[in-house]
Amino acid sequence: MTSNKTSKTYQPGELIFLMGDEGDCAYIIERGRIEIFVQDDDQRTPISVLGVGEIVGEMAIIDGSPRSASACAIEETELIIVSRDQLSERIDTADPVVRLLISILLKRMRQTNQKAAQTIVQKNNAPAPEADREPENKSNSCPSDYSEKDGVIEKIRFEAKLLDALKSNSFTLFFQPIVDLQNQRIAGFEALIRWISPTGTMVRPDIFMGVAEETSLIVPIGKWVLHQACRDLATFQAELDKAIGGNEKIFMSVNISGRQFGDANFFDELESATQLAGVEPKHVKLEITERVLLEGATVFHWIQRCRDMGFPIALDDFGTGYSSLSYLDRFNADNIKIDQSFISNIVENERTAVIVKSIIDMSHGLNIPVIAEGIESANELAILKKANCRFGQGYFFAKPMPAQEALELLVSQAKANAA
Numbered sequence: 001m002t003s004n005k006t007s008k009t010y011q012p013g014e015l016i017f018l019m020g021d022e023g024d025c026a027y028i029i030e031r032g033r034i035e036i037f038v039q040d041d042d043q044r045t046p047i048s049v050l051g052v053g054e055i056v057g058e059m060a061i062i063d064g065s066p067r068s069a070s071a072c073a074i075e076e077t078e079l080i081i082v083s084r085d086q087l088s089e090r091i092d093t094a095d096p097v098v099r100l101l102i103s104i105l106l107k108r109m110r111q112t113n114q115k116a117a118q119t120i121v122q123k124n125n126a127p128a129p130e131a132d133r134e135p136e137n138k139s140n141s142c143p144s145d146y147s148e149k150d151g152v153i154e155k156i157r158f159e160a161k162l163l164d165a166l167k168s169n170s171f172t173l174f175f176q177p178i179v180d181l182q183n184q185r186i187a188g189f190e191a192l193i194r195w196i197s198p199t200g201t202m203v204r205p206d207i208f209m210g211v212a213e214e215t216s217l218i219v220p221i222g223k224w225v226l227h228q229a230c231r232d233l234a235t236f237q238a239e240l241d242k243a244i245g246g247n248e249k250i251f252m253s254v255n256i257s258g259r260q261f262g263d264a265n266f267f268d269e270l271e272s273a274t275q276l277a278g279v280e281p282k283h284v285k286l287e288i289t290e291r292v293l294l295e296g297a298t299v300f301h302w303i304q305r306c307r308d309m310g311f312p313i314a315l316d317d318f319g320t321g322y323s324s325l326s327y328l329d330r331f332n333a334d335n336i337k338i339d340q341s342f343i344s345n346i347v348e349n350e351r352t353a354v355i356v357k358s359i360i361d362m363s364h365g366l367n368i369p370v371i372a373e374g375i376e377s378a379n380e381l382a383i384l385k386k387a388n389c390r391f392g393q394g395y396f397f398a399k400p401m402p403a404q405e406a407l408e409l410l411v412s413q414a415k416a417n418a419a
């Protein structure tokens, strides 16, 4: 057997797991075929043959009982490892009725498997032609054969790739400037994650953060983002200081997903990330979307705790949720980020322009500076400046870029401004 972090390769005849073993993982067959069999004394009785795309060994990790059959490779076979966490995470957070149904189904499946194995053993004990000992159902005896299966397996496969990416340092941060519209200077950056895929292409977060957020993978990924963003902020601040001196400090915005708040270590991570990097919490802005606030009262408690620790909070994608205004009533945001769907309409649509102006006016009354997202044109910028919007971000100023480029832009602009 050869293995890397998330997959294993077996040679023909090699045992994958043994009946009675404790199951610590399940497998997806990426390549090859495996045989499931039961062993009674010297008698080995095949139950089924599974091929590419099938999942195997899932029962033992769902309900914690020992493996009910053995498995071995028929030909050279590559298996993707599905950890207990990957499955139990989903089951634990599923609807209680669904969980109950799963446990009932598992029980029934085990009974059916046992009966099937006994029948085959009895049948084989009677004299029989050799051909009868072939598995009766060569294609698939996997009962989880429902229409969503392919999508689910694809997701688990993707998760394994993300885990690999995390272990092999394949994530990187891009930085997009947030500009003070009063003086056109860079006030800070938003850190945006990118994945350098095994083929070398740069993958944007919309493709993978959804899957990461469905599982606990978002926690280690989010931790990495937080620590890296703080380290980069320290470099940016130090280089800026070297270039122009003075006390002007830029900020770094970091996106935080709802699941990160639920992690017991989150607040320790906030503290250690800033301390290790040597940056102040007041310069690390936590961006939280309205979607996160939908999760209820505890989130407001977590947010207050972050603010008490000195971290400013920006309400991201403002205006896209159901009760944007009520959120403003319930907690003190330090910034509002008006979603780019509004900004992209303000030139053509008078009504959108009025709504955006009203949000900005209201924010002035609440003393919450607004950041307009997704500014792409000079016309959009002109309307926002006229409405007294304080900060802007968008392709009109700069697209997200690697750290070195962001640093060069920051320093060259600061030098030009100082001259």
Ligand code: C2E
Pocket: 176, 191, 192, 193, 204, 205, 206, 209, 222, 225, 255, 256, 257, 287, 316, 317, 340, 373, 374, 375, 376, 393, 394, 395, 396, 400
């Ligand atoms: P977001 O937080 O709303 O980030 C802004 C997104 O708008 C970024 O997409 C940025 O590249 C894009 N953008 C900026 N200016 C413009 C513009 O002028 N026009 C257009 N069309 N787009 C613009 P990106 O980097 O693909 O990120 C997408 C989303 O993924 C982010 O939306 C955020 O929700 C999430 N995300 C990114 N990085 C992280 C991260 O480190 N942690 C978490 N939890 N989420 C992240």
Ligand code: CA
Pocket: 190, 255, 287, 316
């Ligand atoms: Ca954001």
Ligand code: CA
Pocket: 316, 317, 337, 339, 340, 373
């Ligand atoms: Ca946003």
